[in-house]
Amino acid sequence: MEPFLEGKTIFITGATGFLAKILVEKILRVQPNVRKLFLLVRASDSKSARKRFNDEVMQTELFSVLREKIGANNLNSLIEEKVFPVAGDISFEDFGIENSEMKNEMFKEIDIIINSAATTRFDERYDIAMDINVLGALNILKFAKRCENVKIIVHVSTAYVCGEGEGVIPEKSFSLGETLNKNSKLDIDVERKVINEKLKELEAQSLTTKEVTIAMRDLGIQRANLHGWPNTYSFTKAMGEMLLGHYKEDRQLVIIRPTIITSTYKEPFPGWIEGTKTVDSFILAYGKGVMNFCFGDPNTKLDMIPGDMVVNSILASIIAHIGNDEYYSSEELIYHISSSGINPLKTSDISLFLFNYFTKNPWMTKDGNIIKVGKPTLFSSMDSFRKYISTYYWPLLKIVELANVLSWRRFDKTYKDLKRKIDMAIRLSELYKPYLLFHGSFDDANTKRLRMTMKEHKMDGVLNFDPSCIKWEDYFMNTHLPGAVKHIF
Numbered sequence: 001m002e003p004f005l006e007g008k009t010i011f012i013t014g015a016t017g018f019l020a021k022i023l024v025e026k027i028l029r030v031q032p033n034v035r036k037l038f039l040l041v042r043a044s045d046s047k048s049a050r051k052r053f054n055d056e057v058m059q060t061e062l063f064s065v066l067r068e069k070i071g072a073n074n075l076n077s078l079i080e081e082k083v084f085p086v087a088g089d090i091s092f093e094d095f096g097i098e099n100s101e102m103k104n105e106m107f108k109e110i111d112i113i114i115n116s117a118a119t120t121r122f123d124e125r126y127d128i129a130m131d132i133n134v135l136g137a138l139n140i141l142k143f144a145k146r147c148e149n150v151k152i153i154v155h156v157s158t159a160y161v162c163g164e165g166e167g168v169i170p171e172k173s174f175s176l177g178e179t180l181n182k183n184s185k186l187d188i189d190v191e192r193k194v195i196n197e198k199l200k201e202l203e204a205q206s207l208t209t210k211e212v213t214i215a216m217r218d219l220g221i222q223r224a225n226l227h228g229w230p231n232t233y234s235f236t237k238a239m240g241e242m243l244l245g246h247y248k249e250d251r252q253l254v255i256i257r258p259t260i261i262t263s264t265y266k267e268p269f270p271g272w273i274e275g276t277k278t279v280d281s282f283i284l285a286y287g288k289g290v291m292n293f294c295f296g297d298p299n300t301k302l303d304m305i306p307g308d309m310v311v312n313s314i315l316a317s318i319i320a321h322i323g324n325d326e327y328y329s330s331e332e333l334i335y336h337i338s339s340s341g342i343n344p345l346k347t348s349d350i351s352l353f354l355f356n357y358f359t360k361n362p363w364m365t366k367d368g369n370i371i372k373v374g375k376p377t378l379f380s381s382m383d384s385f386r387k388y389i390s391t392y393y394w395p396l397l398k399i400v401e402l403a404n405v406l407s408w409r410r411f412d413k414t415y416k417d418l419k420r421k422i423d424m425a426i427r428l429s430e431l432y433k434p435y436l437l438f439h440g441s442f443d444d445a446n447t448k449r450l451r452m453t454m455k456e457h458k459m460d461g462v463l464n465f466d467p468s469c470i471k472w473e474d475y476f477m478n479t480h481l482p483g484a485v486k487h488i489f
Contacts, residue, residue: 004319004459006033009109013090013140014117015039016056018274019156019261022311023114024057024083025268029066030462032078038106040095040117041085046102049087065268090117091131093139094146110147112318115140116156122231122431125213126220127195129236134188137240141247152252152322153244154314159257159303159336161238163229165440171334171447173255174238176246180228188239191223230434254317258310258337259442260435263483265306265470271483273307280484282432287358287485289371297380297437298348303340305467306475312463313337313447319463320453335450336442339467347436351376353476361485381437385429 005027014020020039027034043049057063058079067075086102088095097103119132137155144150162169163180179186198219202212220232229235244253263273273280313335321333339345355375363371379385429436447465454460 003031003033004462005031005112005315007035008111009036009038010034010112010114011038011040011106011110012114012116013040013095013136014115015041015085016052017116017118019307019310020114020116021057021060021062021274022264022267022272022307023116023314025062025066026308026311026315028078028082029069029268032070032082034082036109037083038110039083039085040088040090042089043085043087045087046085046099049085053083053085060274062268062272090115090136090139094143095139107147109149111149111151112322113140113144113147113150113153114156114314114318115153118156118237120233122233123217123221124232124236125216126223126232127199127216129220129232130192130195130239133233133236134239134243138243138247141244141251144251145249150251152254152318153248154254154256154317155241155244156310156314157241157255157257158234158237159259159338159442160234160434161241161257162440163234164434164438167440168443169336169440170443171257171336171445173245173334174242176242178242181226182228184227186227186239188243191239194223195219231431234434252321253333254321255334256310256314256317256337257335257442258313259303259305259339261307261310262304263306263480264308265475265479266464267308271479271486273480273483283354283481283484286354286373286376287363287371289363289373297439298346298351298378299380300347300436300438301340301344301441302347302350302435303338303438303442304345305337305339306470309465309467310337313450313465316450316454316459316463316465319457319459320450333446335447336444337447337465338442338444339470340441341444342468343470343472345472347378349472350476351378353473353481357477357481361482363485 010027012020012023015024024037024039027037039053041049041052043052063075070078084102086095086097086106087099088097094103097106115137117132117136119129121129140153140155144153159169161174177186177188195216198216199212202215207215217232220235224230224232224235227235229238241255244255263271317333317335355373358371358373362373365371377388379388451460451466454463460466
């Protein structure tokens with residue numbers, strides 16, 4: 001095996017995203033002899049792309065370990081020599097790159113493409129999710145076909161392309177037009193037409209931007225549900241996979257399907273997180289006293305995987321498959337990066353960790369009052385959850401509303417706060433229902449084989465993605481929760 005990524009030119013999309021930042025840091029820290037990193041950054045020109053990269057990537061705490069290890073000046077020189085932010089947008093052909101000199105350089109030099117660009121919002125506007133998650137994937141493939149030396153494309157998807165699966169979910173590819181409910185016919189061109197017609201219809205109504213956004217978000221959920229997916233995110237990520245699989249021809253394509261991505265486990269240091277991730281919406285709502293109940297089957301296995309382990313699996317898949325002439329079927333190049341098979345974590349475990357953490361480290365209000373948390377109540381179905389709200393919360397809201405009217409709006413703040421809590425609880429529960437009531441588990445036979453390959457090449461220390469080593473209570477209490485809370489402040 002040739003030295004890990006030495007002399008290779010790598011193109012990474014979604015470069016200012018959570019995973020890509022961890023990926024860039026890791027490559028520069030463990031293999032500074034990489035030839036070049038081209039990073040796709042949404043920006044108007046090269047200068048603003050470089051500025052955005054410096055501000056949003058290099059200035060993060062994530063790079064503090066590397067800065068300390070080699071010194072600030074050496075890090076700056078390394079970045080100057082190896083890292084090339086490219087102004088562009090994944091939703092355009094050739095990413096709308098205007099710098100033709102740089103584009104030609106990329107066509108000649110790129111060896112590896114890693115696509116981590118995505119909109120991960122579950123209820124994203126359908127037009128935006130289509131542009132980034134579906135057409136973006138196709139644009140990656142078109143670009144790769146114009147590159148002279150590309151040896152591998154790694155596409156970061158999600159394990160939840162399976163929808164609300166049950167039983168053991170295989171590491172299996174989609175065929176173009178496949179649906180999850182088997183009764184509908186999926187045609188991606190028809191979906192694009194539906195979007196364009198809806199946008200025209202909304203334009204004719206002279207609506208505000210907010211109203212258009214709400215309508216386009218609703219459309220995404222409707223179309224996803226029609227074809228058997230629970231939300232726009234998993235639906236559009238599945239369509240992206242379909243296009244890649246169908247049109248890849250002889251290109252080496254690896255699909256990485258992580259489950260719920262959480263803060264870093266070990267590298268470059270434990271607990272780095274950015275942006276409110278899936279599970280953290282609940283964590284923060286609970287810690288702030290907005291919700292003292294949680295929707296989710298106590299026995300559901302919540303499948304989580306730290307961000308640095310996902311990055312290590314991406315790099316491991318490149319090492320295993322780059323320049324490897326051995327034939328692999330498309331099924332063997334799909335990897336579930338998950339934990340529930342070998343180190344399961346239940347919803348009831350997390351609710352206990354939350355209670356213990358926020359009891360020991362309570363949140364303070366702006367006025368300096370301590371927020372006391374109660375043990376979260378868990379509901380195992382949407383019906384029991386709605387019943388709870390209609391029994392305990394709606395009557396209380398009606399009483400406060402009446403008192404507010406009778407007292408010339410003296411209870412305005414109380415009413416608005418209570419209504420906000422109820423609305424937020426319902427919205428979060430509807431959005432995360434597929435994950436909190438998930439009764440499937442992810443087959444990871446391919447991922448196990450990949451771990452064995454890294455062991456054989458003595459790379460399992462550098463690229464650890466074995467979740468069996470995670471002690472969940474310790475990870476939540478001392479790494480993830482402190483990291484999530486710190487990030488909010």
